[in-house]
Amino acid sequence: MSQAPAVHLSVHNHVALVSIDNPPVNALGVAVRRGLQQAIAQAEADDRVHAVLIVGQGKAFIAGADIREFGQPPQAPSLPDVCNAIEACSKPVIAAIHGPALGGGLEVAMSAHYRLATDSARLGLPEVQLGLLPGAGGTQRAPRLVGAQAALDLMLSGRHIGAAEALRMGLIDHIATSDDVQAEGLAYVRHVLGEGAQVRRTRDLTEALADKRAQGVAIDAARTEVRKKRGLFSPEKIVDAVQAALDLPFDEGLRTERALFEQCLASPQRAGLIHAFFAEREVLKAPETKSAKPRALNKVGVIGGGTMGAGIAVAMLDTGLHVTMIERDDQALAQGRARVEKVYDGLIAKGRISSEGKAIVMARFVGAVDYAALAEADLVVEAVFEDMAVKHAVFAQLDKVCKPGAVLATNTSYLDINEIAASVFRPQDVIGLHFFSPANIMKLLEIVVPAKVSADVVATGFELAKRLKKVPVRAGVCDGFIGNRILATYRTAADHLMEDGASPYEIDQMARAFGYPMGPYEVSDLAGGDIGWATRKRRAATRDPRARYVHIADQLCERGWFGQKTGRGYYLYPNGARTGTPDPEVLAIVEEERAKAGVKPRTFTPDELQRRYLAAMINEGAKVVEEGIALRPLDVDVTLVHGYGFPRYRGGPMKYADMVGLPAILADIREFAKEDPLFWQPATLLIQLVAEGRDFDSLNKGDNNHA
Numbered sequence: 001m002s003q004a005p006a007v008h009l010s011v012h013n014h015v016a017l018v019s020i021d022n023p024p025v026n027a028l029g030v031a032v033r034r035g036l037q038q039a040i041a042q043a044e045a046d047d048r049v050h051a052v053l054i055v056g057q058g059k060a061f062i063a064g065a066d067i068r069e070f071g072q073p074p075q076a077p078s079l080p081d082v083c084n085a086i087e088a089c090s091k092p093v094i095a096a097i098h099g100p101a102l103g104g105g106l107e108v109a110m111s112a113h114y115r116l117a118t119d120s121a122r123l124g125l126p127e128v129q130l131g132l133l134p135g136a137g138g139t140q141r142a143p144r145l146v147g148a149q150a151a152l153d154l155m156l157s158g159r160h161i162g163a164a165e166a167l168r169m170g171l172i173d174h175i176a177t178s179d180d181v182q183a184e185g186l187a188y189v190r191h192v193l194g195e196g197a198q199v200r201r202t203r204d205l206t207e208a209l210a211d212k213r214a215q216g217v218a219i220d221a222a223r224t225e226v227r228k229k230r231g232l233f234s235p236e237k238i239v240d241a242v243q244a245a246l247d248l249p250f251d252e253g254l255r256t257e258r259a260l261f262e263q264c265l266a267s268p269q270r271a272g273l274i275h276a277f278f279a280e281r282e283v284l285k286a287p288e289t290k291s292a293k294p295r296a297l298n299k300v301g302v303i304g305g306g307t308m309g310a311g312i313a314v315a316m317l318d319t320g321l322h323v324t325m326i327e328r329d330d331q332a333l334a335q336g337r338a339r340v341e342k343v344y345d346g347l348i349a350k351g352r353i354s355s356e357g358k359a360i361v362m363a364r365f366v367g368a369v370d371y372a373a374l375a376e377a378d379l380v381v382e383a384v385f386e387d388m389a390v391k392h393a394v395f396a397q398l399d400k401v402c403k404p405g406a407v408l409a410t411n412t413s414y415l416d417i418n419e420i421a422a423s424v425f426r427p428q429d430v431i432g433l434h435f436f437s438p439a440n441i442m443k444l445l446e447i448v449v450p451a452k453v454s455a456d457v458v459a460t461g462f463e464l465a466k467r468l469k470k471v472p473v474r475a476g477v478c479d480g481f482i483g484n485r486i487l488a489t490y491r492t493a494a495d496h497l498m499e500d501g502a503s504p505y506e507i508d509q510m511a512r513a514f515g516y517p518m519g520p521y522e523v524s525d526l527a528g529g530d531i532g533w534a535t536r537k538r539r540a541a542t543r544d545p546r547a548r549y550v551h552i553a554d555q556l557c558e559r560g561w562f563g564q565k566t567g568r569g570y571y572l573y574p575n576g577a578r579t580g581t582p583d584p585e586v587l588a589i590v591e592e593e594r595a596k597a598g599v600k601p602r603t604f605t606p607d608e609l610q611r612r613y614l615a616a617m618i619n620e621g622a623k624v625v626e627e628g629i630a631l632r633p634l635d636v637d638v639t640l641v642h643g644y645g646f647p648r649y650r651g652g653p654m655k656y657a658d659m660v661g662l663p664a665i666l667a668d669i670r671e672f673a674k675e676d677p678l679f680w681q682p683a684t685l686l687i688q689l690v691a692e693g694r695d696f697d698s699l700n701k702g703d704n705n706h707a
């Protein structure tokens with residue numbers, strides 16, 4: 001059965017209506033490109049046709065090139081050729097935009113001679129978020145329409161703008177008065193023809209670039225800005241391409257753009273960022289979200305007004321939910337409320353909301369010390385002290401007061417949620433919702449699935465994540481779930497390296513050079529060394545006595561050197577400084593502990609440090625997948641990117657491992673195991689994949705028979 005054409009052409013009263021129909025977002029796959037090229041040629045040749053109108057079917061104009069085609073052998077026609085054909089049309093071509101017109105989609109619109117948009121339009125050139133640049137003439141046409149400064153802003157930020165801003169900057173010519181984009185488009189074509197308007201090729205426009213000095217200033221400012229984008233490849237190429245638009249004739253500029261585009265396409269960052277793009281969409285597809293509908297979610301409760309409780313309350317308030325915060329007494333409740341208000345006062349100070357805006361939000365906040373206030377809650381998140389007895393007491397209360405069908409969630413970051421669920425009469429309603437601090441900022445939300453939970457409760461967790469604009473990852477129950485478990489392992493590898501001869505500052509430098517915003521010891525100082533200390537004490541009873549244990553961190557904590565909050569940790573933070581300076585006393589303690597451990601220190605190259613740090617992360621990631629704690633390797637990637645600072649342009653540790661090659665990772669682990677066979681036990685899954693010549697990505701694609 002032949003596939004429906006992706007592009008339809010029909011003629012209405014001398015207007016050729018070119019309608020793109022390639023759900024879900026009219027991506028410019030090869031069928032759409034061919035269809036567009038043929039439609040323009042037909043319209044050109046049809047004497048009945050006086051003008052051409054391009055529209056998109058469904059919820060989008062065009063969301064860009066088909067990202068799935070990148071990395072595949074190119075198929076003609078190329079998008080630049082299609083855009084050039086549209087622009088070269090001898091009859092006026094009008095693009096009518098509704099919904100997303102992004103990347104190649106906006107490039108198609110910019111190659112048209114006139115553009116209108118409805119209020120629903122979202123226009124942008126977000127290629128930089130995929131490690132690319134606008135490669136179908138966008139870097140040459142956008143500056144000719146809106147000037148270098150506005151064009152560079154769109155391309156370097158990747159942000160989406162609305163119709164009003166697009167009109168102000170000259171990206172479109174008209175805003176439709178209704179959402180019926182086809183009707184509005186046809187009416188506008190008649191208006192354009194009625195005005196006797198001629199073809200207006202963007203390549204020929206000069207007005208927006210007339211003020212040469214201003215264009216030069218824009219380029220210089222952009223060069224300064226891209227220098228701050230640590231490690232990213234394509235931003236600088238974008239500026240080079242826009243520079244070409246200022247310096248070269250159009251067609252030469254196009255050739256320069258193409259060359260720069262090819263460089264970005266070949267960069268591993270493109271593969272990493274495109275993996276991240278699709279992985280963030282795949283994590284939403286958990287078995288429970290496919291099989292069950294979420295429960296109602298209007299009124300929510302938060303138990304505990306501490307840092308996490310208050311952050312969770314703000315996240316809920318920000319999305320329009322009614323929040324009831326429960327605390328043990330009025331004083332604690334007042335402190336909880338104050339923490340919530342402090343966030344909004346900060347936003348007022350930054351001019352991000354008005355005091356009226358704050359009042360409207362806080363009107364949806366209720367504080368109480370009596371659990372009965374939660375009788376109508378649809379979902380309750382507990383964020384109290386990490387102690388099982390305290391959790392049991394809270395859940396006993398919730399079990400008593402919450403209505404049937406209410407979702408009972410715990411924000412614990414490591415306690416056994418199966419045990420918490422077993423403590424109530426409705427274990428099917430208990431789930432883990434593991435937020436990351438600050439909970440109103442951090443994107444990641446681990447949705448921890450205990451054994452007895454019902455599918456619609458899990459689906460409700462995902463629905464909440466969507467409402468909170470969080471990135472949800474489904475995780476099984478184990479100590480540390482996905483993220484903290486892997487963190488503990490690569491942090492231990494770092495401690496081993498420190499005791500073996502590397503300084504904590506070298507290790508942090510390695511992590512930053514790899515693309516992390518901070519190294520593990522800077523993170524420890526920011527979060528507070530006392531948190532890790534409590535974890536180590538908690539785990540002491542169950543720690544394998546044969547396992548190597550490094551005492552350096554404990555030594556700092558026993559001195560009260562917890563980090564920024566105590567003015568020193570691994571680094572010194574004089575006078576409340578936010579950036580630390582290396583501390584010779586810490587190095588002395590490290591030396592002391594090496595001597596006590598009988599370690600003869602040695603030097604490590606940054607490459608050796610990086611290979612051990614990443615190998616520990618990847619190996620534990622593989623164990624988390626093989627045990628089913630994470631559904632797929634991409635779930636590990638999304639967790640580490642959105643919760644632990646793993647550089648997004650590398651896609652995540654499992655994607656990075658695939659790009660390095662699993663045989664090399666396994667060989668490293670086996671090499672390291674010669675020194676410490678207990679710590680460096682290669683994951684069975686890693687051994688299996690190497691033996692089968694497969695990579696982690698093969699498990700992302702649904703043939704998950706990795707058991």
Ligand code: T1G
Nearest residue numbers: 027063064065066067068100102103104126134135136281
């Ligand atoms: N190509 C292929 N698939 C795409 C796609 C695209 N451009 N955009 C979206 N999808 C899929 C997505 O994977 C999901 O699939 C479904 O559509 C719905 O998306 C030469 C080089 C448009 C704002 O970067 O930002 O043009 O999971 O869940 O929340 O210069 O998708 O259902 O199987 O995100 O409503 C530039 C990327 C490409 C835009 C809609 N364009 N897309 O958001 O739905 S590079 C982009 C988005 C380029 C040229 C260059 C968003 C959206 P599935 P969704 P949404």
